[in-house]
Amino acid sequence: xxxxxxxxxxxxxxxxxxxxxxxxxxxxxxxxxxxxxxxxxxxxxxxxxxxxxxxxxxxxxxxxxxxxxxxxxxxxxxxxxxxxxxxxxxxxxxxxxxxxxxxxxxxxxxxxxxxxxxxxxxxxxxxxxxxxxxxxxxxxxxxxxxxxxxxxxxxxxxxxxxxxxxxxxxxxxxxxxxxxxxxxxxxxxxxxxxxxxxxxxxxxxxxxxxxxxxxxxxxxxxxxxxxxxxxxxxxxxxxxxxxxxxxxxxxxxxxxxxxxxxxxxxxxxxxxxxxxxxxxxxxxxxxxxxxxxxxxxxxxxxxx
Numbered sequence: 220x221x222x223x224x225x226x227x228x229x230x231x232x233x234x235x236x237x238x239x240x241x242x243x244x245x246x247x248x249x250x251x252x253x254x255x256x257x258x259x260x261x262x263x264x265x266x267x268x269x270x271x272x273x274x275x276x277x278x279x280x281x282x283x284x285x286x287x288x289x290x291x292x293x294x295x296x297x298x299x300x301x302x303x304x305x306x307x308x309x310x311x312x313x314x315x316x317x318x319x320x321x322x323x324x325x326x327x328x329x330x331x332x333x334x335x336x337x338x339x340x341x342x343x344x345x346x347x348x349x350x351x352x353x354x355x356x357x358x359x360x361x362x363x364x365x366x367x368x369x370x371x372x373x374x375x376x377x378x379x380x381x382x383x384x385x386x387x388x389x390x391x392x393x394x395x396x397x398x399x400x401x402x403x404x405x406x407x408x409x410x411x412x413x414x415x416x417x418x419x420x421x422x423x424x425x426x427x428x429x430x431x432x433x434x435x436x437x438x439x440x441x442x443x444x445x446x447x448x449x450x451x452x453x454x455x456x457x458x459x460x461x462x463x464x465x466x467x468x469x470x471x472x473x474x475x476x477x478x479x480x481x482x483x484x485x486x487x488x489x490x491x492x493x494x495x496x497x498x499x500x501x502x503x504x505x506x507x508x509x510x511x512x513x514x515x516x517x518x519x520x521x522x523x
Contacts, residue, residue, distance in 0.1 A: 253490035257285040260488060261299060263379050264290035264403065265422045266337070266476060267432070269507050270309060276503060277494050286491050292377035303327065306481040307488040311337065311379040311474045327481040336493040336510040338423035338460035339472035341382060341443040342408070344415040351457050353446040354471050355389075361388035363395030366418065372407050373420040376400045382423060385475060405433045412439035421476035423460045427508035447471035465510040475512075 251258050262270050267290050274288050291299070293312075299305045301321055313331055314322070322329050341357070343349045352360075359365035361384055374380055381400065384393060393400075401407055404425040411419035412435075419440065429437040444457035448471070456469070464470035480494045494500045501511035 223375070227236070241405055242464060251284075251487040253280050253485060253487060255283040256487055257287060258491070259287050259289060259305060260307045260491065261289050261291060261296050261305045263293045263296055263311055265293070265311065265379050266309060266375070266424060268427075269424045269504060269509060272501055272507065273495060273503055276499070277491060280445035280494075280499075281490075284487055284490075286487055292375055293379035293382060294377040300479070300481065308479045310477050310479060311383070313477055314479065322481055326420055327483065330480045330492075332378065332478045332480070332496060333475050334478055334492075334500070334512045335476040335504045336512070337474050338465060338466050338470055338477060338509075339380065339474065340410050340421050340423045340426060340460050341445060341472075342419040342421060342426070342440040343443055344411055344413075344417060345439050345441055346415045347441070349418070349440075349443060351444050351446070354410045354448045357445070358388045360418070361393060361398070362390055363396075363397070367395070367397050368416070368418045369397065371395075372401055372410050372413065372417060373399075373421070374401060374403050374407055380420065381475075384420065385470075405436075408433055408440060409436040412436035418443075424509055462505070462508065462510045466514075 237327065250256060270288055274286055275288060278284060293310060295317070296305075296308050296310060297314075300308045301318060301326065306327065314329055319329060341352060356365055360371060373384065381393065403409060405419045407419040407421050407430075408425065411417045426437060426440075426442065442459050444459045446455075446457045458464045458469045458471075460470045460472070465473055478495055480488055480492055482488045496512065501513055504511040505514070
């Protein structure tokens with residue numbers, strides 16, 4: 220790791236520790252408003268590309284605000300939320316009944332707002348002959364019963380993507396000898412771009428308009444088309460993830476993005492949630508290649 224990356228990583232650790240310590244000591248004052256001040260927002264790192272774009276536009280519209288996005292694996296985000304170290308989380312699942320009850324008992328009832336739909340993408344090296352896979356075959360791959368001659372890679376063990384894959388495969392652990400957890404989605408894309416015998420599983424939002432540091436790697440992978448299980452209506456065809464296949468519920472590996480707000484007040488966290496679901500925020504999602512929760516209207520002027 221370069222010195223600059225070490226410095227950035229160190230700053231993120233210090234920032235998270237600052238938020239946690241101040242929450243526990245009760246010193247973190249929530250004196251922000253909808254258009255000014257600072258708020259710490261913890262998010263599932265799977266959605267870093269789209270959320271950073273939303274953050275950039277929001278801050279440009281409201282220059283007196285500082286919505287600080289901190290990215291962690293899903294399990295860590297939920298743990299921090301339940302311990303009252305943070306009060307805002309962006310996840311790919313809703314809280315379960317037990318988690319809601321725990322927050323509500325401490326007068327922190329969560330407000331959950333869906334704002335986008337993402338897909339789980341299966342990628343292979345550009346030189347690979349693999350172009351199709353069924354959901355049933357993917358389950359067999361994850362359970363070590365198919366394609367055992369290929370290396371299957373995904374992001375870190377605590378991520379929302381790994382939770383999704385465990386639920387899909389019906390396996391509590393993904394410990395087959397040819398299945399590996401790396402550090403993040405960038406590492407997965409880079410690994411697949413360099414290994415023709417690899418299968419990668421990543422969040423679709425990482426493949427749309429990739430940043431310069433991994434754009435070259437993203438150009439050397441291709442997305443595999445997926446066919447649903449026999450119970451799915453569109454199980455007779457293979458589909459790649461796109462806004463159309465997500466909207467028509469044709470692509471079988473999809474997930475929602477949720478904004479969970481436990482602040483209980485009209486501050487910056489609530490304003491950012493409103494922005495995500497506003498026409499402007501939804502258009503950013505539309506432009507990114509993901510599916511907005513509500514499709515922005517398009518006005519057409521007809522001139523006679």
